[in-house]
Amino acid sequence: VGCDRSKNLVDICGEKHFQAFVCDALSVPMRSGSCDACISVAVIHHFSTAERRLATIRELARLLRPGGMALIYVWAMEQEYKNQKSKYLKEKNGSKGKEKEVNTGTTQRLLTDQVPGSSSQDSACSDQLINDLKDESCDGRAVGADSRLPIHTNRTSFQSQDVLVPWHLKGGTKKKEESVDTELVPADFKESQELIPVFHRYYHVFCEGELEAACRSLDCVRVQKSYYDQGNWCVILEKL
Numbered sequence: 001v002g003c004d005r006s007k008n009l010v011d012i013c014g015e016k017h018f019q020a021f022v023c024d025a026l027s028v029p030m031r032s033g034s035c036d037a038c039i040s041v042a043v044i045h046h047f048s049t050a051e052r053r054l055a056t057i058r059e060l061a062r063l064l065r066p067g068g069m070a071l072i073y074v075w076a077m078e079q080e081y082k083n084q085k086s087k088y089l090k091e092k093n094g095s096k097g098k099e100k101e102v103n104t105g106t107t108q109r110l111l112t113d114q115v116p117g118s119s120s121q122d123s124a125c126s127d128q129l130i131n132d133l134k135d136e137s138c139d140g141r142a143v144g145a146d147s148r149l150p151i152h153t154n155r156t157s158f159q160s161q162d163v164l165v166p167w168h169l170k171g172g173t174k175k176k177e178e179s180v181d182t183e184l185v186p187a188d189f190k191e192s193q194e195l196i197p198v199f200h201r202y203y204h205v206f207c208e209g210e211l212e213a214a215c216r217s218l219d220c221v222r223v224q225k226s227y228y229d230q231g232n233w234c235v236i237l238e239k240l
Contacts, residue, residue, distance in 0.1 A: 003028060025056045028063060035063045041073040044211075045203050048162070053204070054214050057237075061221045064239035069224070072215075073232045077205040079157050086231030092155055151200065161207065164200035206233045 002020035004010050013020035023029055025043050038060045047053045060070045079086045152163040211233045212226040225236040 001030075026052065026059060028059055030063055032062050033065045033068075036065060036068050038063055038068070038070040040070065042075065044072065045074040045205060046201070048202055048204065050214070054217065057215055058218060058220075061218060061237065061239055066239055068239045070221070070237040070239075072211065072235045072237070073229070074206045074211055074234075075203060076228065076231050076233045077158050077161055077207045078228070079231050081228050088231045089155060089157065149202070152203070158205050161205050163203050163205070165203055167199040167201055169197045169199060208233065211235050 002010075002013055002018060003023045003025075004013075004020065005022065005024065007022050010020045010022050021029075025040070025047075040056070040060055044053050044056050047056060057072065060072070064070060076086075079089050149162055149164050150160050152158065152160075152165045154166065208228075212223055212235055215221060215223050215235050215237055220240055221237040222240055223235055224238050225234075227234050
């Protein structure tokens with residue numbers, strides 16, 4: 001059984017005859033102890049406080065039966081680890097001759113690099129304020145409550161643990177009430193010279209040991225394994 005915040009992605013699961021429903025990772029509408037195993041991939045790093053991230057792990061543990069296992073993947077601050085660059089850093093813009101597309105059922109969103117020549121966006125900071133950011137970064141510098149979040153340049157190393165990652169919308173139409181940035185698309189796109197919206201997704205990228213420490217703070221689970229995999233920190237938990 002799958003669940004996701006995105007109705008469009010859940011609809012795709014339904015079209016493929018999989019069981020899935022829309023829900024929030026902080027409150028999954030399933031009975032406690034009803035799952036033999038749970039998988040959480042690329043979810044927890046979207047929560048903006050340590051309290052919410054821990055609550056998400058606790059919710060996973062609640063779903064597990066005693067002896068049940070959970071696998072968690074989160075994006076790593078360390079995209080170069082033990083002198084090896086992650087696949088994320090290696091896949092530079094245009095290296096495969098075309099952009100990657102993710103079909104959401106109603107639109108095609110591009111997980112692309114920054115558009116060439118848009119250096120102003122590379123160094124720009126978002127006007128969005130995250131008032132409850134209280135975590136500390138890897139080097140101990142606190143992220144203040146009034147901090148403006150930097151916009152990450154795709155396919156580069158992370159300069160901050162708390163960032164906004166651009167999502168370029170292809171072929172989408174922007175409603176008047178939507179407040180999003182726009183930018184000029186590359187000349188080789190079919191929609192050449194047209195302005196398209198750019199959305200920003202919040203990420204908290206995890207330092208080495210951070211995910212494992214959060215898991216170990218819970219009395220109801222045991223960390224069976226903690227490891228690094230292609231730019232992600234990963235933990236396997238067992239429900240006690």
